[in-house]
Amino acid sequence: MANQAVPGEHDLVLVVDFGAQYAQLIARRVREARVYSEIVPHTLPMAEILAREPKAIILSGGPSSVYADDAPGIDEAVFEADVPVFGMCYGFQLMAQGLGGEVAATGAREYGRTAVTVAEQGTLLADVPAQHTVWMSHGDSVTAAPAGFDVLAATAQTPVAAFESLERRMAGVQWHPEVLHTEHGQQVLEHFLHDIAGCRQTWTMLNIVEEQVEAIRAQVGDGRAICALSGGVDSAVAAAIVQRAIGDRLTCVYVDHGMMREGETEQVRHDFEEVFDVLDVVDAADQFLGALEGVRDPEEKRKVIGREFIRTFEAAQVRVFGEVVDEGAGDTAFLVQGTLYPDVVESGGGAGTSNIKSHHNVGGLPDDLTFELIEPLRTLFKDEVRAVGEQLGLPSSMVWRQPFPGPGLGIRIIGEVTRHRLDVLRRADAIAREELTRAGLDRDIWQMPVVLLADVRSVGVQGDGRTYGHPVVLRPVTSEDAMTADWARLPYDLMERISTRITNEVADVNRVTVDITSKPPGTIEWE
Numbered sequence: 001m002a003n004q005a006v007p008g009e010h011d012l013v014l015v016v017d018f019g020a021q022y023a024q025l026i027a028r029r030v031r032e033a034r035v036y037s038e039i040v041p042h043t044l045p046m047a048e049i050l051a052r053e054p055k056a057i058i059l060s061g062g063p064s065s066v067y068a069d070d071a072p073g074i075d076e077a078v079f080e081a082d083v084p085v086f087g088m089c090y091g092f093q094l095m096a097q098g099l100g101g102e103v104a105a106t107g108a109r110e111y112g113r114t115a116v117t118v119a120e121q122g123t124l125l126a127d128v129p130a131q132h133t134v135w136m137s138h139g140d141s142v143t144a145a146p147a148g149f150d151v152l153a154a155t156a157q158t159p160v161a162a163f164e165s166l167e168r169r170m171a172g173v174q175w176h177p178e179v180l181h182t183e184h185g186q187q188v189l190e191h192f193l194h195d196i197a198g199c200r201q202t203w204t205m206l207n208i209v210e211e212q213v214e215a216i217r218a219q220v221g222d223g224r225a226i227c228a229l230s231g232g233v234d235s236a237v238a239a240a241i242v243q244r245a246i247g248d249r250l251t252c253v254y255v256d257h258g259m260m261r262e263g264e265t266e267q268v269r270h271d272f273e274e275v276f277d278v279l280d281v282v283d284a285a286d287q288f289l290g291a292l293e294g295v296r297d298p299e300e301k302r303k304v305i306g307r308e309f310i311r312t313f314e315a316a317q318v319r320v321f322g323e324v325v326d327e328g329a330g331d332t333a334f335l336v337q338g339t340l341y342p343d344v345v346e347s348g349g350g351a352g353t354s355n356i357k358s359h360h361n362v363g364g365l366p367d368d369l370t371f372e373l374i375e376p377l378r379t380l381f382k383d384e385v386r387a388v389g390e391q392l393g394l395p396s397s398m399v400w401r402q403p404f405p406g407p408g409l410g411i412r413i414i415g416e417v418t419r420h421r422l423d424v425l426r427r428a429d430a431i432a433r434e435e436l437t438r439a440g441l442d443r444d445i446w447q448m449p450v451v452l453l454a455d456v457r458s459v460g461v462q463g464d465g466r467t468y469g470h471p472v473v474l475r476p477v478t479s480e481d482a483m484t485a486d487w488a489r490l491p492y493d494l495m496e497r498i499s500t501r502i503t504n505e506v507a508d509v510n511r512v513t514v515d516i517t518s519k520p521p522g523t524i525e526w527e
C-alpha cells in the first residue's frame with residue numbers, strides 16, 4: 001500500500017498510525033476536508049514516508065507513553081524535512097518530546113468530555129469559541145511546549161493543550177479533533193490542513209470516476225476483463241466504473257457458492273441484468289461446500305473460500321474469453337473486485353496493523369493468483385463509494401443495500417458448514433430480514449447478521465415436549481464505515497416478533513439471543 005500512487009493529481013496527507021483506536025477516522029476527516037489521505041504504520045521507515053512527498057503528516061494518538069523504553073518513536077528527520085506536521089494526543093506528545101519540549105505523567109488524567117479554554121486563537125484555533133468541549137483520552141501531558149511554539153489552549157488539568165508554530169508549519173492538540181464529540185474538531189483540522197499546511201482542496205467524489213476510468217483504460221488497453229459481482233454496492237459501483245472505461249469488453253460474473261441468502265441469486269440476476277446487460281451466474285455450491293468439508297477454523301474457512309472464488313473466476317474467464325495463451329499485452333487476465341480501503345486495512349495490508357481477519361478478496365487471495373487485479377475503490381470508504389454510486393445514477397436499492405460479506409453465511413455458522421446448517425440459517429436470516437424491513441429500519445441499521453451456533457445446543461420446551469436445539473444470535477449494528485460499530489437498540493416488539501417467528505418456523509432453533517457488543521471489542525461478523 002505504501003507505494004501506491006495517489007489517485008489523480010491531489011495533495012497527499014499521510015496519517016502515521018501509532019496504534020490509535022481510530023486512525024481510519026482521522027483519514028476520513030481529512031478527506032472530508034477535501035484533501036486525499038492514507039494511513040501508514042509507524043514502523044514504515046521515514047525515508048519511505050517522505051519519498052511519497054506528502055503535503056502534510058499527521059501523527060496519530062496511541063496507547064504508549066512517549067518516555068517509556070518500548071514506546072514507538074518517530075524518526076526526528078520528520079521535523080527537519082520541511083513538511084507540515086500535526087500531532088493529536090500521543091502524536092502531540094511526540095512532537096513536544098522531539099522538538100525540545102517536555103512530556104510527563106503529571107497524574108492529571110483526562111478521559112472523555114473536557115472543557116478547554118482558548119487563550120490565543122492563532123491560526124489553528126481561529127474562530128473557535130474561547131470555551132468549548134473536546135474529547136480527551138490521556139494520562140501523560142505536555143509540561144513544556146518546544147521553543148518557538150505558541151501555547152494556544154489549556155484545560156483545568158493540562159496547561160499545554162494545543163500549540164502551533166507558523167514558521168515551522170507545525171501544530172498539535174492534546175485532544176481528539178477526529179471524534180464527533182469534540183466540538184469544532186473538523187474546523188481545527190481544516191485550519192491545519194488548509195491554512196497552516198496549505199493543502200489544496202481538490203479531493204471530491206466527483207473526480208474519482210473520471211480518474212479511474214482513465215487509469216483503467218491505460219491498464220487494460222484493448223484487453224478484456226471479468227468483474228466479480230456480488231450484488232453488493234461495492235462491486236456494483238466498481239463494475240459501473242469499469243464498464244464506463246471498457247464498455248462491453250467487461251463481463252460480470254456472480255458466484256452462487258451455496259452460502260448466499262434466501263432468494264438472493266434470483267434477485268441479483270433480476271436487478272443486475274437490467275443495468276449490466278449480461279450477468280454470468282455460476283452455480284459453484286458443490287465446489288465450495290466440498291472444499292469446506294471438515295473446516296471449522298474461521299481463518300481457514302476464509303482462506304478456502306478466497307481460493308475457491310479465484311478458481312471459479314479462472315474457470316469463468318476461460319469460458320467467457322477462451323484460454324489466455326500469451327500473458328503479454330492485450331492478453332492479460334483482468335479481474336475487477338469491489339475491494340474497499342477498510343478491507344485492505346483490516347486484512348493487515350494497509351496500516352501494517354495486525355491481521356484481524358482475512359477478507360476473502362484481500363488477505364484470502366491464493367498465492368498463485370494469475371489475475372491482474374482492477375480495484376477502482378481500493379482507497380475509498382463505504383460512504384464515499386455510496387456517493388459515487390449515486391453520482392453514477394445506480395438505483396438507490398443498489399446503492400443503499402446493506403453489506404453482506406463475500407464468504408456469505410459460511411462465516412455465520414460457528415462450526416463446520418453443512419448444507420443442512422445452511423438451510424436452517426438461511427430461513428432464520430430471511431425471517432429476521434423480513435421483519436426488519438417491515439419495521440422500516442433498513443436504512444437505520446447498518447446490517448444485522450444472524451449467526452447459528454451450530455455446535456451449541458440448549459434444552460427448550462415446545463408443545464409440551466423437550467427440545468434440544470441450537471441458538472441463533474441476532475447481531476444488529478449501527479456504523480458509519482464498518483471500522484467501528486455499536487449494537488443497535490432494536491425495538492422490543494420487533495425483537496419479540498423475530499424471536500417468536502424463528503422459534504416457531506425454523507425447526508432446529510429453539511432459542512434467539514441478541515449480541516450487545518460494540519466494535520471494538522467485538523467485530524461485526526462472528527468469524
Ligand SMILES: Nc1ncnc2c1ncn2[C@@H]1O[C@H](COP(=O)(O)OP(=O)(O)OP(=O)(O)O)[C@@H](O)[C@H]1O
Binds near residue numbers: 256338401405
Ligand atoms: N458471490 C460473489 N460473486 C462474485 N463476486 C463476489 C461475490 N461475493 C463477493 N464478491 C467479490 O468480493 C468483493 C468484496 O465483497 P464485499 O462483500 O466486501 O463487497 P460487495 O459485496 O460488493 O459490497 P457489500 O460490502 O456492500 O456487500 C466484491 O466487491 C466482489 O468483487
Ligand SMILES: O=c1[nH]c(=O)c2[nH+]cn([C@@H]3O[C@H](COP(=O)(O)O)[C@@H](O)[C@H]3O)c2[nH]1
Binds near residue numbers: 302361403482483
Ligand atoms: O466481502 C467481505 N469479505 C469478507 O471476508 C468479510 N468479512 C467481513 N466482512 C464485512 O466487513 C464489515 C466488517 O466486518 P467485521 O467487523 O466482521 O470485520 C462487515 O460489513 C462485514 O459483513 C466481509 N466482507
Ligand SMILES: NC(=O)CC[C@H](N)C(=O)O
Binds near residue numbers: 062063137139
Ligand atoms: N490517546 C492517546 O494518544 C494517549 C497518549 C498517551 N498514551 C497518554 O495516555 O497520554
Ligand SMILES: [Mg+2]
Binds near residue numbers: 230404406
Ligand atoms: Mg458483499
